Amino acid sequence: MSYNPEEYVDSKFSLKDVLEYREVFESVDVNRNGFIDYDEFAICLQSVGLRLTQGQMRRMAESIDTDHSNDISFKEFLAGLRKSFEIANEDEDLWIAFCNYDKNKSHYIEADDIKALLATMGERISDEDAEEMVRIADMDGDGKVSFHDYSALIKSMQEETSVVPSKHN
Numbered sequence: 001m002s003y004n005p006e007e008y009v010d011s012k013f014s015l016k017d018v019l020e021y022r023e024v025f026e027s028v029d030v031n032r033n034g035f036i037d038y039d040e041f042a043i044c045l046q047s048v049g050l051r052l053t054q055g056q057m058r059r060m061a062e063s064i065d066t067d068h069s070n071d072i073s074f075k076e077f078l079a080g081l082r083k084s085f086e087i088a089n090e091d092e093d094l095w096i097a098f099c100n101y102d103k104n105k106s107h108y109i110e111a112d113d114i115k116a117l118l119a120t121m122g123e124r125i126s127d128e129d130a131e132e133m134v135r136i137a138d139m140d141g142d143g144k145v146s147f148h149d150y151s152a153l154i155k156s157m158q159e160e161t162s163v164v165p166s167k168h169n
Contacts, residue, residue, distance in 0.1 A: 003074070012082055024048060025077050035071035038062075041080065050084045060084065091151065098150045109145035110134060 008018045024047050026032075028040040036044065038061040045057060052060070064080040065072055072080065101109045103116045111130035118125055125133075139149040 008075070008078055012085070013078065018078070021048065021078065021081060022074065025074050035069075035073055036077065037071055038065075041072050041077065044077065045080070045084055048081065050081075052084065094151050094154055095147065097154075098147050101145075101150075106144075107147070109137070109150060 003022070005015060005018045005022060009015050013021070024044050025036065027047075028043050029036050030040075038058060041061045042054070042057040045052060045060075060080055060083055061072060064076045064083065066076060098109070101113050101117055103113045104110075111127060111134050114130045114133050115125060115127070118130075134143070134145055137145045137149055137153045139152055140146070145153075
């Protein structure tokens with residue numbers, strides 16, 4: 001199978017990027033057949049600096065394995081990198097928003113943080129209301145909102161508010 005790196009260059013990946021990612025891909029393609037398995041795919045993602053959960057990596061590998069061969073070609077690998085970078089950017093945006101709430105830099109959002117943020121916007125809420133907001137967002141029940149709690153809440157809200165276009169005939 002011949003490989004022309006220029007055919008993979010696009011707005012996301014320069015020629016230098018493609019060559020670097022090919023080197024990573026080939027370094028884990030131990031049998032040199034031009035394909036990597038799902039575990040090797042996870043190693044590749046980690047080697048280019050992406051930190052996803054095992055579940056995220058597995059789901060991504062399954063979603064980009066378009067021929068359902070349980071092996072990933074270089075083309076499929078690049079598609080996976082594109083998707084990984086989109087996820088990483090989304091999580092980075094959530095982290096920035098989370099940090100805006102975390103006024104005392106404790107790495108948790110607590111009732112006082114919510115009250116302080118709302119006060120800067122001219123909104124006043126009671127301690128009870130702020131504590132109730134924390135209880136709603138607190139997925140693990142520890143009394144405060146971690147980044148994981150916050151991220152899960154925001155993503156579930158985005159899914160609930162996603163508008164699916166209706167088909168009009």
